[in-house]
Amino acid sequence: IDYVINITQLKEKNYDFIEHEMDGIVEECRGAGVISKVIFENCYLTEEEKRALCSIAREVRPDFIKTSTGFGTGGATFEDVALMKKCVGDEVKIKAAGGIRTLDTALRMIELGVSRIGSTASVSIVEELKHRL
Template sequence: MTVQELAKMIDHTLLSPFAKEADLKAHCEIAKKYNFKTVAINNATIELCKEELKDSDVLCDAAVSFPLGQCTLDTKVFETIDAIEKGAMEVDYVVNLVKLKSGDWDYVEEEMTRIVAECNKRNAVSKVIFENCYLDESEKRKLCEIATRVKPTFIKTSTGFGTGGATLEDVKLMKECVGDAIKIKAAGGVRTIDQALAMIEAGASRIGTSNGVAIVDAYKERV
């Protein structure tokens, strides 16, 4: 894997609720310098970041119903469409954990189906955030089973705002369940090159991190 191939596996993340516009502009400049795949941002900042990235191939990655997943389904669908219309080409949404924990799998599948469909209509990448720190193994497997029917572009381990982030065990489990049919994004707590490479070895093809610069710089030294 080349340095550039690694950089293109990184969603360069800035989801702080109190980031200033200057911080977001600097974030985009770094993303362009390193040629990351996306900047992962809150929806209110999409238009600003889209303008900053207009002379590059770095994309905007929108966080929908973030980080709790507790918007209504219609709200999530609207937010997805609005984010794409504002300039996002990738969408990461959080599943409704109350419905999931209550065993309402029909709702969970309908939610995934509708959001993925809106992304597909608009040629946008869809990512389903499981928030694995709150799930048991059977729930993780059930979500993977639903995903294999609905076929989002990615399933994702975590928001990074929960009680835990990505683990190798979760990435391996998700890979075991979906194989090559759906890609896996590891996010939350991936801060070093060794962690990133381990996640990729376990089956992740995208890394969500605010430490992309340190990860890529360390890889440059290594290779």
């Protein structure tokens, strides 16, 4: 299950709401035996907000935190992935999504610590990898 955090509540610094919602959704996913992915939609967030979400995620422990839906004004950035990894360490996996269109970008995201990549260009990325190998 992928869900986007409540950006309005985050902007109001209602971290208790964010944590309660995340915990509830993650627990439902665990109970149903499905993977939970919490989407931050980083393109709309400040660094402080990203850090706050990472802190909450480190406590709640969803399976993944995710950079974006890929439908916002921006997608995954190297800076965001590095920040997220620094904040959650190995406690929570990271999925980078949005704007990943080349093998080099995907490989850099992996170097920075992502466990999954979401990309509409996945076929061309794999083809580029096969060509290089």
